[in-house]
Amino acid sequence: MTPRHLARPLACLLLGLSLAPGAAPAGETAVDNNAFVYIPDVFGDIFGGGVSGTRLSAPPAAGDATSASDATSPGEAPAGATVVRAPAGASVGLPGDLGATTISADATQRLVSRVADASRFCRLLPESAYAVDCLSEQLESIVRDMPTTGEYADARTALATAARDLRALAERNADPALPTARLRVGGQVSSRPLTPIRPEARASANQQAIAILEEAETVLLRSAENSARRRGHYDRVALAVGSNKLLLRSL
DSSP states (O other): OOHHHHHHHHGGGOOOOOSSSSOOOTTSEEEESSSEEEEEGGGTTTTTOOGGGOOSSSOOOTTOEEEGGGOOSTTSSOTTEEEEEOOTTOOOOOOOOOOOOSOOHHHHHHHHHHHHHHHHHHTTOSSGGGHHHHHHHHHHHHHHHSOSSSTTHHHHHHHHHHHHHHHHHHHHTBOTTSOOEEEEETTEEOSSOBOOBOGGGHHHHHHHHHHHHHHHHHHHHHHTTTOHHHHHHHHHHHHHHHHTHHHHHTO
16 A cells, blocks of 8 residues: 555544644644644655655754654653754744724834745745645735725735635535645644645645636736725735745746
8 A cells, every 4th residue: 555545534533733833733734944843653654754764844954853752841742753944044024014094104014024924834844735825825814914905905805815815716616535735834834724726736726726816816907907005005015915826846
């Protein structure tokens, strides 16, 4: 039986525990790129190998992998698990306040930074299958922080539509052989489990995801066509949305 065939029945064994607060709920995989992650060795082949049969987004530095028996703090590592420390320094920007209802340079910069940070966060995923839904989740998070009224309301609608369509795309092409997974980078954690896309559908799904982002860009640009006050600000948001296409094209 191949590792992929083993993945689903063994998914419940993936412990996904970390030292940081807010570990993933039971039944979900926690991928932590800034603290310890516990992954049973049996999943090494599924996620591509590496030190002690496991790997995150990059091979750990020398000395970063230890056996469970080396853990010194009570409850650090379950028996039979390999402790892997993710690459040091992995981080993304902290969320900015998106509550402004009036156009301003500062408010637009905060929004642009959050949108651009989406791909930086998702680039740290250990498995590219989760990238499309990761972008969806990141945009959802931005939309939740934006007001429904005011001069950024049209931008919020464009981002919400893109987030919805990306999530639906991932769900239509879900890979039953991989578990849903959360990603934690520094103090930022994905707000929900991410859905992986099955291998044979990934190339097509990535192209469809790019088209969804391009549609969001077009909507943003058109939304400010009749407003000189908003035009430059919405152009910047559209450019930030488009920057996330680079991640999908790199996969």
